[in-house]
Amino acid sequence: MNKVDTSFLHKDQFGQDFLWGVSTAAFQIEGAHDADGKGSSIWDVFTSQKGKIKNGHHALTACDFYNSYQNDIDLINELNIPNFRFSISWSRIMPTGTHPVNQAGIDYYNKIIDSLLASGIEPWITLYHWDLPHDLEVKGGWTNRESVKWFSEYVEVCAQNFGDRVKNWMVINEPSVFTGAGYFLGIHAPGKKGITNYLKAMHHVTLATASGAKTLRKLIPEANIGTTFSCTHIEPFSQTPKDIEAAKRVDTLLNRTFIEPILGLGYPQADLPVLKKLNNYILEDDLNNLAFDFDFIGLQCYTREVVKSSLLIPYIGAELISAEKRNVIATDMGWEVYPPALYHVLKKFNSYNIKKIIITENGAAFPDVLQNGKVYDIKRTHYIQDHLEQILKAKKEGYNVDGYFVWSLTDNFEWAEGYNARFGLIHVDFDTQQRTIKHSGLWFRDFLS
Ligand code: GCO
Numbered sequence: 001m002n003k004v005d006t007s008f009l010h011k012d013q014f015g016q017d018f019l020w021g022v023s024t025a026a027f028q029i030e031g032a033h034d035a036d037g038k039g040s041s042i043w044d045v046f047t048s049q050k051g052k053i054k055n056g057h058h059a060l061t062a063c064d065f066y067n068s069y070q071n072d073i074d075l076i077n078e079l080n081i082p083n084f085r086f087s088i089s090w091s092r093i094m095p096t097g098t099h100p101v102n103q104a105g106i107d108y109y110n111k112i113i114d115s116l117l118a119s120g121i122e123p124w125i126t127l128y129h130w131d132l133p134h135d136l137e138v139k140g141g142w143t144n145r146e147s148v149k150w151f152s153e154y155v156e157v158c159a160q161n162f163g164d165r166v167k168n169w170m171v172i173n174e175p176s177v178f179t180g181a182g183y184f185l186g187i188h189a190p191g192k193k194g195i196t197n198y199l200k201a202m203h204h205v206t207l208a209t210a211s212g213a214k215t216l217r218k219l220i221p222e223a224n225i226g227t228t229f230s231c232t233h234i235e236p237f238s239q240t241p242k243d244i245e246a247a248k249r250v251d252t253l254l255n256r257t258f259i260e261p262i263l264g265l266g267y268p269q270a271d272l273p274v275l276k277k278l279n280n281y282i283l284e285d286d287l288n289n290l291a292f293d294f295d296f297i298g299l300q301c302y303t304r305e306v307v308k309s310s311l312l313i314p315y316i317g318a319e320l321i322s323a324e325k326r327n328v329i330a331t332d333m334g335w336e337v338y339p340p341a342l343y344h345v346l347k348k349f350n351s352y353n354i355k356k357i358i359i360t361e362n363g364a365a366f367p368d369v370l371q372n373g374k375v376y377d378i379k380r381t382h383y384i385q386d387h388l389e390q391i392l393k394a395k396k397e398g399y400n401v402d403g404y405f406v407w408s409l410t411d412n413f414e415w416a417e418g419y420n421a422r423f424g425l426i427h428v429d430f431d432t433q434q435r436t437i438k439h440s441g442l443w444f445r446d447f448l449s
Helices: 042-047 065-078 103-118 134-138 146-162 175-184 195-219 241-256 273-280 340-349 378-396 439-448
Strands: 019-023 083-087 122-128 168-173 224-230 233-236 296-300 304-309 318-321 357-361 369-371 374-376 403-407 426-429 434-437
Touching: 019 357, 042 134, 065 103, 065 434, 083 168, 083 403, 103 122, 103 146, 122 146, 122 195, 146 195, 168 175, 168 195, 175 195, 175 224, 195 224, 195 273, 224 357, 233 241, 233 340, 241 304, 241 318, 296 340, 304 340, 340 357, 340 378, 374 434, 374 439, 378 403, 378 439, 434 439
Parallel strands: 019 083, 019 403, 083 122, 122 168, 168 224, 224 296, 233 304, 296 357, 357 403
Antiparallel strands: 304 318, 369 374, 426 434
């Protein structure tokens, strides 16, 4: 394709120091599910269970990044992307989740890091992107308070082996999503359900976030340490007091419950009474061990949710009115395309005392049109452009935002959706592993040139 029109939008408008990147996650791209000593993760087990993943998809191979990483790093370079976010597979580094370390796993990530640096691309590591070692789940996983210790030991191994070259770290990815989906609803790994599992996991993950960050700070004093949160702009379905109150409860759960404790504000129990049940699991010293002074917070905003009061939904008394029911434009994930959500989220999180905010994920799943060896995905291009416009709007109004990472580099394994949702700037033919840069990737390349 020829050079794409980027005249109306260019990276210079965001400032010289604005960070541009692309994000991925180990389980979604690596494949090589048992290569070179890797242990099973909860997602290896969950995807092997019938009926859990749409169309029976699994990630045994995924994008085969484990073997084709150099090719994909070359593609990152071709797209002019200076920062690459990837996660470490805990069970590659520590197959049982605790010592001993698997040196082949360390060697693999050293190759990734060294190849990125040799290509002039800055590595950004996410330490936990949902793939808990299965052997730890057998011991209760995140519902076991020991998980805080297990995680800190794993972080220590990563810091010791990669901290000499990797300066940018994210501790946990989207705690609200993996605890909610994996320990309350049972629709993600490990498939647990119920409020007790959920609240135990919530508290232990929050403790682990601070503990892991402290471990990084101790071992890599100059590191740029952050952690990431899913966040969604929440609006009431109507202006009735019931719907407004319901929207506040959903906002508390989805946007405040995990971030406020690490900012030293404690759990927002006053605005979501069910959180008072956390007191059953909070030990006396815990409240002093929930906070950490992060260098940045990663926000991952894709859409907005519209909320209606509902007595039928326990604990929260609210229901989300889907994009489909509201007859609005949506992505293949069923998420409304609503770019102002990003502006509102930036405005909201600027009200907290946060040093730097980076959009560590934003992107869209739409079907790709393949024609004559090219991939047309103009909807994805427009989605990215429209969200960048919202960032510019926020910046012009004085709100801090310091970077933007597209989700994702290539189409990949989209958890319970399998490969049905394509988020990549680069198309993957999963039968041949052939990569093809999409229109959106070419636009982003020229936007960054
Ligand atoms: C998340 C995860 C990613 C997803 C992406 C699209 O935010 O849920 O970090 O792994 O694949 O967000 O859903």
